[in-house]
Amino acid sequence: MVNAPGKWGWTHAVFALCVVVEAILLYELVVAPGAPAELIVAVTAVLVVALVVPRLADLVSIKLPGGVEAQLKEVTSELERTNDRLDSLFAISMSPWQCENLEKLASGHFGDYVMSGGLDNDLRHLRSHGYVHVEGIRAIPQRGENLSEFVEITEAGRRFVALRASVDPGAPVSGSS
Numbered sequence: 001m002v003n004a005p006g007k008w009g010w011t012h013a014v015f016a017l018c019v020v021v022e023a024i025l026l027y028e029l030v031v032a033p034g035a036p037a038e039l040i041v042a043v044t045a046v047l048v049v050a051l052v053v054p055r056l057a058d059l060v061s062i063k064l065p066g067g068v069e070a071q072l073k074e075v076t077s078e079l080e081r082t083n084d085r086l087d088s089l090f091a092i093s094m095s096p097w098q099c100e101n102l103e104k105l106a107s108g109h110f111g112d113y114v115m116s117g118g119l120d121n122d123l124r125h126l127r128s129h130g131y132v133h134v135e136g137i138r139a140i141p142q143r144g145e146n147l148s149e150f151v152e153i154t155e156a157g158r159r160f161v162a163l164r165a166s167v168d169p170g171a172p173v174s175g176s177s
Helices: 010-031 037-058 072-091 096-106 117-128 155-167
Strands: 061-064 068-071
Touching: 010 037, 072 155, 096 117, 096 155
Parallel strands: none
Antiparallel strands: 061 068
């Protein structure tokens, strides 16, 4: 992944560190009479690192002694695909009915409800996973015009709803097809 403009990534930090070290070494080289060979080698090595580090983000492959070869771009790409698959799997791990209930709660207006065994179970599941906050499920009236008056969605719940929408924005979330 290449660093976005205006943001400091690890390559920028290493480059800045190299520039500082290079400046110190050059100062020592100029000030010290008869600089030792190690100092000249160090100045050269830091200069090479400072020039190479900014390009590491664009590195496609590297061959090391002994036949070792690393395909960095492919590894990064495969890691991104794996993360996308995990996000998708996690987002669809919730039943469609629970997800529909969570989305309705996220809207702030759940609407009419009847506290059935299924809704009770869904609320307990959503609460145990930290997606909703409810003082007491048994304290919720058996029928009502807006369940959102008694159940509040948490930040984790909002993030799950957003993840689910980003993974498959066109998919229906309700249990009825």
